[in-house]
Amino acid sequence: MSKGKNGLRLGSLKYMLELTSRCNLRCGMCPMDVLTRPFEDAPWDMVEDVARQMRELKLPMKYLHEMGEPLLYKRLPEAIDLFPGVCVSTNGTLLNEQWSRDILATSLAKIRICIDTLKPEVYPIVRKGGKFDVVVENIRNGKGKMYGYDARNDVYVDLLKAGIIDPAKVTRSALENAASIAAMVLTTETLVTEIPEAPSKAPAPPPMDS
Numbered sequence: 001m002s003k004g005k006n007g008l009r010l011g012s013l014k015y016m017l018e019l020t021s022r023c024n025l026r027c028g029m030c031p032m033d034v035l036t037r038p039f040e041d042a043p044w045d046m047v048e049d050v051a052r053q054m055r056e057l058k059l060p061m062k063y064l065h066e067m068g069e070p071l072l073y074k075r076l077p078e079a080i081d082l083f084p085g086v087c088v089s090t091n092g093t094l095l096n097e098q099w100s101r102d103i104l105a106t107s108l109a110k111i112r113i114c115i116d117t118l119k120p121e122v123y124p125i126v127r128k129g130g131k132f133d134v135v136v137e138n139i140r141n142g143k144g145k146m147y148g149y150d151a152r153n154d155v156y157v158d159l160l161k162a163g164i165i166d167p168a169k170v171t172r173s174a175l176e177n178a179a180s181i182a183a184m185v186l187t188t189e190t191l192v193t194e195i196p197e198a199p200s201k202a203p204a205p206p207p208m209d210s
């Protein structure tokens with residue numbers, strides 16, 4: 001495993017690239033406004049350069065996000081494809097149908113939509129500037145047929161790409177087998193079953209010698 005100048009094992013680190021420090025919300029818990037850095041987008045040539053260096057070092061990019069809203073970055077789909085298997089985290093407010101289609105057509109591994117509460121009345125307090133209904137609508141509408149919730153990883157993903165599928169053949173076979181058994185019972189008017197046995201009594205302990 002390659003090591004950096006300070007002896008850090010580079011492969012054991014988690015890499016995140018913030019494409020933009022801009023955000024359309026001002027969440028209560030976000031330190032964004034107390035930071036002194038400017039609100040701006042990462043220059044595209046820098047993003048490409050990071051991708052090139054990571055390819056050379058064979059290091060995976062984990063997230064295209066740190067703070068800021070990645071959907072404000074116009075070249076997000078291209079950026080995702082520069083880092084195969086990368087994840088994106090968004091507040092979901094801008095995730096309209098077009099964005100969803102564009103993003104799901106990339107090599108994106110996961111998308112995390114941060115809501116923080118399922119109570120519509122609490123949402124605008126936590127996620128200042130956001131509209132709960134809009135995010136819910138975006139999640140419902142801005143998706144392909146295969147878009148859904150991956151409960152194990154707590155993210156919304158393309159279920160087909162993530163391998164979360166219910167093959168039609170399994171469902172069809174289960175239905176066919178159930179119908180076949182039902183038909184057999186009806187035509188033969190016979191059903192064989194096992195009568196459960198009463199639990200046997202424990203054997204008596206041997207007599208004591210003394």
Ligand code: SF4
Pocket residue numbers: 023024025026027029030031032067068069091
């Ligand atoms: S959406 Fe994220 S980056 Fe934007 S204000 Fe909220 S916590 Fe901060």
